[in-house]
Amino acid sequence: MRKRIQRQILKMMIVFLGTLGLVSWQFEFIWTGITSNIYLNSIIISLFFFGITLAFSSAFRLKNEELAFVALQESYDDIKFEEERSKNAPYWRHYRCLEPGIVFTKPRLLGHVFDLTYEKMMRTRQITISIGTMQSLVSEFKTKIVEDRAMLQYVTGILVFLGLIGTFIGLMDMVGSVGGIIGSIANMDMSDPTAAFTKLIQDLQAPLVGMATGFSSSLFGLFGSLILGLLGRFLAEATGILRGGLESWLSSMADLDGDRDEAEHREAVLDLLEAQHEQLAAMHHSMQQLAQVAAHGAHAQREALSVLQGMAGPEGVKRLTAKKDGEQASEEGLEQAVSAGFSDMSRAMESAFIGYAQLLHRSMAMHDKSASSPEVGAREGTNG
Numbered sequence: 001m002r003k004r005i006q007r008q009i010l011k012m013m014i015v016f017l018g019t020l021g022l023v024s025w026q027f028e029f030i031w032t033g034i035t036s037n038i039y040l041n042s043i044i045i046s047l048f049f050f051g052i053t054l055a056f057s058s059a060f061r062l063k064n065e066e067l068a069f070v071a072l073q074e075s076y077d078d079i080k081f082e083e084e085r086s087k088n089a090p091y092w093r094h095y096r097c098l099e100p101g102i103v104f105t106k107p108r109l110l111g112h113v114f115d116l117t118y119e120k121m122m123r124t125r126q127i128t129i130s131i132g133t134m135q136s137l138v139s140e141f142k143t144k145i146v147e148d149r150a151m152l153q154y155v156t157g158i159l160v161f162l163g164l165i166g167t168f169i170g171l172m173d174m175v176g177s178v179g180g181i182i183g184s185i186a187n188m189d190m191s192d193p194t195a196a197f198t199k200l201i202q203d204l205q206a207p208l209v210g211m212a213t214g215f216s217s218s219l220f221g222l223f224g225s226l227i228l229g230l231l232g233r234f235l236a237e238a239t240g241i242l243r244g245g246l247e248s249w250l251s252s253m254a255d256l257d258g259d260r261d262e263a264e265h266r267e268a269v270l271d272l273l274e275a276q277h278e279q280l281a282a283m284h285h286s287m288q289q290l291a292q293v294a295a296h297g298a299h300a301q302r303e304a305l306s307v308l309q310g311m312a313g314p315e316g317v318k319r320l321t322a323k324k325d326g327e328q329a330s331e332e333g334l335e336q337a338v339s340a341g342f343s344d345m346s347r348a349m350e351s352a353f354i355g356y357a358q359l360l361h362r363s364m365a366m367h368d369k370s371a372s373s374p375e376v377g378a379r380e381g382t383n384g
Contacts, residue, residue: 005062156229
């Protein structure tokens with residue numbers, strides 16, 4: 001990545017040196033154009049060099065951004081492979097002390113992206129980034145790039161505008177002077193043709209100066225905007241290389257950590273559902289067996305009571321009636337037991353569904369918290 005960025009900066013330097021070579025080759029022509037309207041053309045040239053300064057300063061700052069990104073990757077690799085390296089080489093941290101350190105200042109483009117990820121890695125010794133958080137961080141980085149290039153694009157547009165302004169000024173001078181020449185011809189004294197012709201030639205210098213102003217300002221403005229646009233193109237490619245590296249790194253972390261947490265959460269929910277399903281199936285089977293036994297017992301008692309009533313006398317009928325009342329009481333007790341069993345089953349089902357709902361609620365709250373907290377931090381960093 002570093003070599004690719006340096007290659008784009010080298011292209012920018014080649015364009016700048018080529019422009020200086022062209023200026024030195026046609027210096028007399030350029031100086032003539034500058035002197036045609038020295039004030040306007042000096043403003044255009046000053047803005048041109050200001051734009052070149054902006055482009056190269058942004059390009060050279062990319063080195064610090066790249067160093068900060070490399071340091072962030074190195075810290076993540078140290079945390080990720082810390083356990084494995086400790087097993088293979090217990091003193092691997094001491095060996096790292098022999099390597100040269102990465103020295104950089106606080107990054108400007110990475111900004112809050114660097115602060116958020118580095119602070120979380122150092123605090124939790126790991127980093128988990130959801131897809132939404134990754135998109136938010138990448139979007140913030142793109143916004144920083146646009147803000148950094150906004151001034152260069154504005155200067156490029158100003159150069160075109162000043163070139164057009166110079167063209168209009170030159171045209172107005174030319175039209176006004178031509179009108180004056182036409183008016184002077186009507187009042188020209190033709191008694192001395194040589195003097196009249198000399199005065200006409202002198203009057204024609206004014207529209208030619210106006211044309212020189214228009215053409216020179218247009219030339220400087222359009223040529224300067226062309227060079228700055230080319231430099232901005234190479235600068236965009238250099239920042240695009242850094243942005244692509246950041247996106248791929250964040251996406252790799254999101255795939256490794258986010259998918260692992262999601263899979264663990266899915267397995268926990270499936271295990272709970274299977275346990276609740278087995279419990280409900282066992283309770284339903286037990287209550288069905290209890291209801292069948294109660295129904296068969298009540299039917300057998302009614303048949304036996306009808307047979308005994310036909311065989312017994314009045315006193316027997318009384319005894320059977322009393323016995324029937326006792327059996328009815330026992331049947332009522334059995335029915336109450338069955339109803340109590342069904343009530344227990346309904347309460348168990350209700351508690352099971354409540355537990356499942358609470359688990360889903362907690363899991364959704366944890367997922368929303370993990371997804372929203374880095375995004376809120378990113379927005380606060382942007383607003384700050």
